[in-house]
Amino acid sequence: MNTPPTPTRGTHPLRLTAPLYAYAALSEFVLLYPLYALLFQDTGLSLTQISSLFLLWSLSSLLASLPAGAWADVVPRRHLLALAPLLAATAFSLWLLWPAYPTFALGFVLWGAGGALASGSLEALVYTELAHHHATDRYAPTMGVTRALNVAAVGAATLLAVPVMAHGGYPAIGAGSVAACLLCALCALALPEHRTPTSTTTDPPTPSGYLRALREGLAEARTSHRVRGAIVLVIVVNCFWELLEEYVPLLASHAGVPTTTVPLVVLVIWLFITFGGLLAGTVARMPTRAFAVLLGLAAPAIAVGALRADPVGWALLGAGLAVCQAASVVADARLQHRITGPSRATVTSLAALGTDASHTLAYLLYAGAFALGGHGPAFALLAAPYLVAALILGLTPNTPTPPTRR
Numbered sequence: 001m002n003t004p005p006t007p008t009r010g011t012h013p014l015r016l017t018a019p020l021y022a023y024a025a026l027s028e029f030v031l032l033y034p035l036y037a038l039l040f041q042d043t044g045l046s047l048t049q050i051s052s053l054f055l056l057w058s059l060s061s062l063l064a065s066l067p068a069g070a071w072a073d074v075v076p077r078r079h080l081l082a083l084a085p086l087l088a089a090t091a092f093s094l095w096l097l098w099p100a101y102p103t104f105a106l107g108f109v110l111w112g113a114g115g116a117l118a119s120g121s122l123e124a125l126v127y128t129e130l131a132h133h134h135a136t137d138r139y140a141p142t143m144g145v146t147r148a149l150n151v152a153a154v155g156a157a158t159l160l161a162v163p164v165m166a167h168g169g170y171p172a173i174g175a176g177s178v179a180a181c182l183l184c185a186l187c188a189l190a191l192p193e194h195r196t197p198t199s200t201t202t203d204p205p206t207p208s209g210y211l212r213a214l215r216e217g218l219a220e221a222r223t224s225h226r227v228r229g230a231i232v233l234v235i236v237v238n239c240f241w242e243l244l245e246e247y248v249p250l251l252a253s254h255a256g257v258p259t260t261t262v263p264l265v266v267l268v269i270w271l272f273i274t275f276g277g278l279l280a281g282t283v284a285r286m287p288t289r290a291f292a293v294l295l296g297l298a299a300p301a302i303a304v305g306a307l308r309a310d311p312v313g314w315a316l317l318g319a320g321l322a323v324c325q326a327a328s329v330v331a332d333a334r335l336q337h338r339i340t341g342p343s344r345a346t347v348t349s350l351a352a353l354g355t356d357a358s359h360t361l362a363y364l365l366y367a368g369a370f371a372l373g374g375h376g377p378a379f380a381l382l383a384a385p386y387l388v389a390a391l392i393l394g395l396t397p398n399t400p401t402p403p404t405r406r
Contacts, residue, residue, distance in 0.1 A: 016192055021149055023122075024150050027184045028150045030088070031160060060108060060111075066214075069217065069347075071210060073213035086181065091114075093178055129191075129194060147280070148277030151274045152274050227347060238355045239362050245269065252309070255375075255376075276323060280326045289393070291393065298383070298386050306379030335347070335348065
């Protein structure tokens with residue numbers, strides 16, 4: 001095996017991580033997050049109309065994921081990362097200037113498209129930049145901090161939204177959200193980007209270059225069993241825990257937690273998930289079988305925690321979701337390490353596409369389980385796939401999760 005090149009010291013960490021971490025925090029520091037459903041309701045929308053908006057949001061992201069990934073393999077990725085929050089800012093501005101169902105729908109289309117532009121582009125840019133400095137072993141810790149900042153920013157925005165709404169109403173909430181998006185776009189433009197010359201990246205952004213990037217990405221996912229396995233792991237790990245996180249407030253309320261105390265339960269879960277992101281680097285260095293055992297333990301922790309629904313249960317649930325957060329970063333790192341072709345963002349977007357598509361099935365499973373037994377059994381059912389994933393991982397060779405630096 002060839003000896004990996006010596007990392008270039010002092011050249012990339014601050015220049016990459018400073019704008020990256022700022023981007024991660026600002027992209028989720030949206031004061032409208034906890035209030036946009038209330039805005040729709042106050043405008044007079046029915047529950048059916050609001051649900052249709054959420055469906056439109058999901059479909060927009062789903063349909064744009066793969067095309068956006070291929071685009072990110074042709075044009076500078078940081079430009080797409082800058083465009084993503086600008087689309088979100090446009091959506092929020094439309095909602096506040098002309099609050100009505102058509103503008104809400106248009107806003108969700110823009111917001112969904114922006115999310116698709118960022119998904120795949122960010123991971124590909126970070127991995128490629130680290131590879132440029134022979135430091136791909138730092139990918140998992142770097143992305144772990146990034147994901148932790150995402151969660152922390154959502155929590156901070158939720159807490160700040162209460163006094164801002166009380167003093168300035170929706171105009172102040174909207175102005176703060178748009179300002180965060182604009183700053184986020186500036187941080188994207190500050191990201192360094194070194195692209196290895198290939199037949200795809202050296203082509204101008206023409207339809208032929210785009211189609212070539214798309215074909216190469218699809219071909220790698222189709223022909224490489226290692227890449228396919230990594231894509232499946234990303235989908236399985238991300239699909240269920242991200243959905244369960246959304247139902248935590250309903251679980252707490254159903255268990256008899258007073259409405260005024262529900263935010264404290266959510267805060268505890270957020271703290272655990274944030275901690276899980278920070279531990280991603282440590283988890284990534286585990287041998288595969290040790291990682292499998294840890295992932296397997298997440299399933300009973302989530303199930304027992306949700307069924308108990310008491311202080312001990314909230315801690316167990318938070319710990320299980322924290323493991324899933326760390327595992328999602330590790331799964332992404334495994335995928336990035338296994339991609340060898342030029343269409344890195346396209347392949348990554350396939351994993352995002354699969355995750356978004358599987359969310360639909362997961363929502364249906366949760367609804368069925370809830371109808372039969374309530375929120376606790378529904379959490380337990382959707383935690384079960386992690387046992388299967390852990391078993392499959394445990395049967396693979398006992399090697400460290402990230403491969404040797406390239």
